[in-house]
Amino acid sequence: MSKGTILSGMRPTGRLHIGHLSVLDNWVKLQEEYNCFFMVADWHALTTSFEDTSKIKENTRDMVIDWLSAGLDPGKSAIFVQSHVHQHAELHLVFSMLTPISWLERCPTFKDQVQQLGEQGKDINTYGFLGYPLLQAADILIYKANAVPVGEDQLPHLEMTREVARRYNFMYDTKLFPEPQPILAKVSLLPGTDGRKMSKSYNNDIAIGASSEEIQTKVRSMITDPARVRKNDPGNPEVCVVYTFQKIYNPAETGEIAAECRQGAIGCVACKKKLAEKMDAVMAPYRERREALMANPGRVDEILAAGDEKASAAAAKTMAEVRNVLGF
Numbered sequence: 001m002s003k004g005t006i007l008s009g010m011r012p013t014g015r016l017h018i019g020h021l022s023v024l025d026n027w028v029k030l031q032e033e034y035n036c037f038f039m040v041a042d043w044h045a046l047t048t049s050f051e052d053t054s055k056i057k058e059n060t061r062d063m064v065i066d067w068l069s070a071g072l073d074p075g076k077s078a079i080f081v082q083s084h085v086h087q088h089a090e091l092h093l094v095f096s097m098l099t100p101i102s103w104l105e106r107c108p109t110f111k112d113q114v115q116q117l118g119e120q121g122k123d124i125n126t127y128g129f130l131g132y133p134l135l136q137a138a139d140i141l142i143y144k145a146n147a148v149p150v151g152e153d154q155l156p157h158l159e160m161t162r163e164v165a166r167r168y169n170f171m172y173d174t175k176l177f178p179e180p181q182p183i184l185a186k187v188s189l190l191p192g193t194d195g196r197k198m199s200k201s202y203n204n205d206i207a208i209g210a211s212s213e214e215i216q217t218k219v220r221s222m223i224t225d226p227a228r229v230r231k232n233d234p235g236n237p238e239v240c241v242v243y244t245f246q247k248i249y250n251p252a253e254t255g256e257i258a259a260e261c262r263q264g265a266i267g268c269v270a271c272k273k274k275l276a277e278k279m280d281a282v283m284a285p286y287r288e289r290r291e292a293l294m295a296n297p298g299r300v301d302e303i304l305a306a307g308d309e310k311a312s313a314a315a316a317k318t319m320a321e322v323r324n325v326l327g328f
């Protein structure tokens, strides 16, 4: 029996990297237990990138192909595009009428991000950016989701959704909206090939379903123990990016590799070769599913159309109730 309804989503940033797999693996598990809505958050993409919208459509497709390659099942979950379900925007407007500005201004990420992006020359001091936690509240509550998978850093946003639900229910004397609970997901932080945070913009990422050649090139470029100059120098695996990846992709040999590294009995070239082989084997099924979808673009359109339809039906039902409560 379903434990309830879940809403989760991502902004359309194009092809995803293997650092996103911990979130996607969690989604794949959740779809066995919950009625899931997985949303491409294209309206949210506008909050920080409103000047250039040229890549949103292409990025949407690329990202959805990665979701499907990772195992999201359109037979179980609605996979849809936020802006295709107009009720998200409609409910956002209703919430924006009844939410005090002070709630939004005290949101911890707001000032930080305005300042951070301001330093990069981006002005996001906009009405839309201030209000994006309300759009998130609308995204969740339009499906009456009772649970949302979140990382610790997103808890304040979910709390805002709960407050908005409470305020609406209290103000109009209704029990229409649930107060969704967090499902705290364990997110394993994979470093990029250079040891910094993995990110496409640093070019230190490895794409989901990367080709064998791409994997080899990226693994060859990984940072190792900088104190190790010659092949026979004893190394310290704990400061090595390759070793962090070995622990995930080659757990059976991790102990042996660490011991050999410390004794100077394995060279970094051989160590990287082992890792590339293991990663290639793990990535093969993702790659196959990705290639099949790329060869059949109509299938992705069908999946998104079916997802839009399922999401729209649920959202229309809630929005009719919202209007009814308001007496519209």
Ligand code: SF4
Pocket: 224, 225, 228, 235, 236, 237, 240, 241, 242, 243, 257, 261, 262, 266, 267, 268, 269, 271, 272
């Ligand atoms: S042998 Fe392996 S674990 Fe040791 S420093 Fe080289 S790449 Fe890293």
